[in-house]
Amino acid sequence: xxxxxxxxxxxxxxxxxxxxxxxxxxxxxxxxxxxxxxxxxxxxxxxxxxxxxxxxxxxxxxxxxxxxxxxxxxxxxxxxxxxxxxxxxxxxxxxxxxxxxxxxxxxxxxxxxxxxxxxxxxxxxxxxxxxxxxxxxxxxxxxxxxxxxxxxxxxxxxxxxxxxxxxxxxxxxxxxxxxxxxxxxxxxxxxxxxxxxxxxxxxxxxxxxxxxxxxxxxxxxxxxxxxxxxxxxxxxxxxxxxxxxxxxxxxxxxxxxxxxxxxxxxxxxxxxxxxxxxxxxxxxxxxxxxxxxxxxxxxxxxxxxxxxxxxxxxxxxxxxxxxxxxxxxxxxxxxxxxxxxxxxxxxxxxxxxxxxxxxxxxxxxxxxxxxxxxxxxxxxxxxxxxxxxxxxxxxxxxxxxxxxxxxxxxxxxxxxxxxxxxxxxxxxxxxxxxxxxxxxxxxxxxxxxxxxxxxxxxxxxxxxxxxxxxxxxxxxxxxxxxxxxxxxxxxxxxxxxxx
RNA sequence: GGCCCGGUGGUCAAGUGGUUAAGACACGGCCCUUUCAAGGCUGCGACACGGGUUCAACUCCCGUCCGGGUCACCA
Numbered sequence: 001x002x003x004x005x006x007x008x009x010x011x012x013x014x015x016x017x018x019x020x021x022x023x024x025x026x027x028x029x030x031x032x033x034x035x036x037x038x039x040x041x042x043x044x045x046x047x048x049x050x051x052x053x054x055x056x057x058x059x060x061x062x063x064x065x066x067x068x069x070x071x072x073x074x075x076x077x078x079x080x081x082x083x084x085x086x087x088x089x090x091x092x093x094x095x096x097x098x099x100x101x102x103x104x105x106x107x108x109x110x111x112x113x114x115x116x117x118x119x120x121x122x123x124x125x126x127x128x129x130x131x132x133x134x135x136x137x138x139x140x141x142x143x144x145x146x147x148x149x150x151x152x153x154x155x156x157x158x159x160x161x162x163x164x165x166x167x168x169x170x171x172x173x174x175x176x177x178x179x180x181x182x183x184x185x186x187x188x189x190x191x192x193x194x195x196x197x198x199x200x201x202x203x204x205x206x207x208x209x210x211x212x213x214x215x216x217x218x219x220x221x222x223x224x225x226x227x228x229x230x231x232x233x234x235x236x237x238x239x240x241x242x243x244x245x246x247x248x249x250x251x252x253x254x255x256x257x258x259x260x261x262x263x264x265x266x267x268x269x270x271x272x273x274x275x276x277x278x279x280x281x282x283x284x285x286x287x288x289x290x291x292x293x294x295x296x297x298x299x300x301x302x303x304x305x306x307x308x309x310x311x312x313x314x315x316x317x318x319x320x321x322x323x324x325x326x327x328x329x330x331x332x333x334x335x336x337x338x339x340x341x342x343x344x345x346x347x348x349x350x351x352x353x354x355x356x357x358x359x360x361x362x363x364x365x366x367x368x369x370x371x372x373x374x375x376x377x378x379x380x381x382x383x384x385x386x387x388x389x390x391x392x393x394x395x396x397x398x399x400x401x402x403x404x405x406x407x408x409x410x411x412x413x414x415x416x417x418x419x420x421x422x423x424x425x426x427x428x429x430x431x432x433x434x435x436x437x438x439x440x441x442x443x444x445x446x447x448x449x450x451x452x453x454x455x456x457x458x459x460x461x462x463x464x465x466x467x468x469x470x471x472x473x474x475x476x477x478x479x480x481x482x483x484x485x486x487x488x489x490x491x492x493x494x495x496x497x498x499x
Numbered sequence: 500g501g502c503c504c505g506g507u508g509g510u511c512a513a514g515u516g517g518u519u520a521a522g523a524c525a526c527g528g529c530c531c532u533u534u535c536a537a538g539g540c541u542g543c544g545a546c547a548c549g550g551g552u553u554c555a556a557c558u559c560c561c562g563u564c565c566g567g568g569u570c571a572c573c574a
Contacts, residue, residue: 010574011574012573012574014573014574044574045574046573046574047572047573047574049573050573050574108572112571112572115571115572116571119570119571122500122501123500125500126500126501127500127501128500128501128502128570129500129501129570129571130501130570154572172503172504172505175503175504176503177502177503178502180502181501181502181503181570182502182570183570185571186571186572188572189572190572191572193572195571195572195573195574196573196574197574199574200574215568216503216504216505216567216568217567217568217569217574218568218569218574219503219504219568219569220502220503220504220568220569220570221569221574223503241504243504243505243567244567244568246566246567248509248510250566250567251566251567252567252568278511281511281512281523282511282512283511283512284512285511285512285513285522285523287513288513288521288522291522291523292511292512292522292523292524309511309512310504310505311504311505311506311512312504312505312506312566312567312568313510313511313512314510314511315510315511316509316510316511316524316525318510318524318525319510319511319523319524319525320524321524322523322524322525323524325536325537329537370536372536372537372538373535373536373537374536375536435533445533446533447533447534449533450533450534451533451534453533454533454534460534460535461534461535462534462535462536463534463535464534464535464536465532465533465534466533466534467533
């Protein structure tokens with residue numbers, strides 16, 4: 001029988017969840033869901049100085065919003081908790097003590113200043129930066145003496161001085177490291193807390209993690225961790241290192257590159273499914289028949305780690321936005337409206353949840369005709385404006401083109417208005433027929449009437465189909481806005497003549 | 500700088516010792532059309548470079564170059 005698949009996502013709560021982290025979480029999640037495994041969420045909060053208030057909450061919120069649910073961890077519990085490293089001190093202390101007693105780890109009394117100096121000199125000589133091993137062979141007596149003096153040592157692992165260690169990576173294959181390149185790294189800090197590589201190994205083992213799927217930046221940590229597994233007598237998990245996501249200039253992602261966190265993409269008006277889909281495509285590719293637009297269920301069934309790309313990927317906002325547009329078109333309408341409401345409120349188009357509820361059906365109809373024409377939620381909100389608010393001005397370019405270029409547009413609009421006024425059932429067929437008839441009678445091109453009308457009704461040169469707009473606006477508002485535009489045109493012309 | 504991982508169009512990304520080297524986004528054109536989208540068709544555009552190995556290399560090997568990662572009492 002196969003061992004149960006258990007994977008973990010182990011963020012450090014030092015900020016928001018960025019897209020690199022989100023993709024790591026996603027690939028872990030896909031892998032678990034595919035293998036009926038368990039997805040563990042563990043918070044790596046051993047460095048109190050770098051912790052950020054609220055960061056855990058932000059990360060959890062982002063994961064939830066994306067739909068990446070975990071089986072064990074904060075808010076869920078589980079048989080292998082606690083799931084905060086800050087609460088797992090006993091595990092680390094016990095494992096550390098085992099290593100120290102068996103001589104596999106030793107106390108080191110070197111101060112941070114000394115170590116920094118050492119590194120500086122190595123740097124200048126162009127050597128690799130490694131601990132000298134000064135305390136490696138301190139006698140027991142010396143150790144006792146210094147402890148008695150009240151010195152607080154760190155605990156270092158004792159590594160072989162030669163030979164090599166081979167990491168078997170599911171994505172990259174065998175990767176060999178020489179022990180000469182590694183040094184006796186710290187496993188317990190002088191404050192008694194575990195260092196990352198150590199805590200990680202102790203926890204991954206205690207939590208029975210079968211596959212460690214993480215970002216490539218950890219590849220060079222892996223030989224160290226692997227050595228710890230061996231020293232502690234733990235069985236090795238499988239490792240898979242995901243390539244990095246880079247900014248458009250191929251540098252590491254940072255704030256200066258614009259939106260990089262999940263919450264920022266949310267604010268930009270992206271749908272969670274679109275982000276998931278985009279991230280899926282960054283480093284993994286579906287079969288040709290599947291196409292690129294996939295639900296996470298579809299991805300789960302065909303996902304595989306060995307098809308994951310080794311190459312770092314530059315993320316492309318344009319494609320994300322395009323995907324988002326695709327999702328907006330096909331999204332469940334009710335849900336799309338729910339996602340849009342906050343943006344409508346933000347744009348001042350509706351006053352609040354209450355109004356959204358009262359006008360729910362209308363909102364659905366409006367959004368339905370708009371959804372294929374926009375790519376993000378803020379765009380959608382803006383496109384809704386004239387359906388909810390009066391037209392206060394007309395696009396400058398539109399005025400020139402449609403109000404003042406042809407002669408007598410006001411007369412034309414007035415005629416259109418008259419015809420509309422006579423329409424009983426104000427639906428698409430009838431309004432269109434009314435207009436088409438007039439167009440034919442006057443022997444003009446459709447656009448000559450349609451464009452000015454659009455501008456009159458929406459204030460804009462771009463909108464959904466004119467008759468859809470008319471119907472949504474309703475007869476009364478159409479007649480009003482037409483009258484308003486006619487007054488505007490006349491007034492403007494009069495003004496010009498005076499000058 | 501040492502070590503590690505990479506390098507297919509601008510971006511994502513298939514792919515094989517022999518192919519016209521897929522597809523998607525973006526970009527250009529055309530169609531549809533009341534505008535804008537959507538949709539359909541079409542075009543532009545790539546195997547980093549240099550050596551090998553081989554009948555044959557984008558594919559295998561070596562070197563160079565380029566990019567990234569890492570070398571903390573951060574994770």
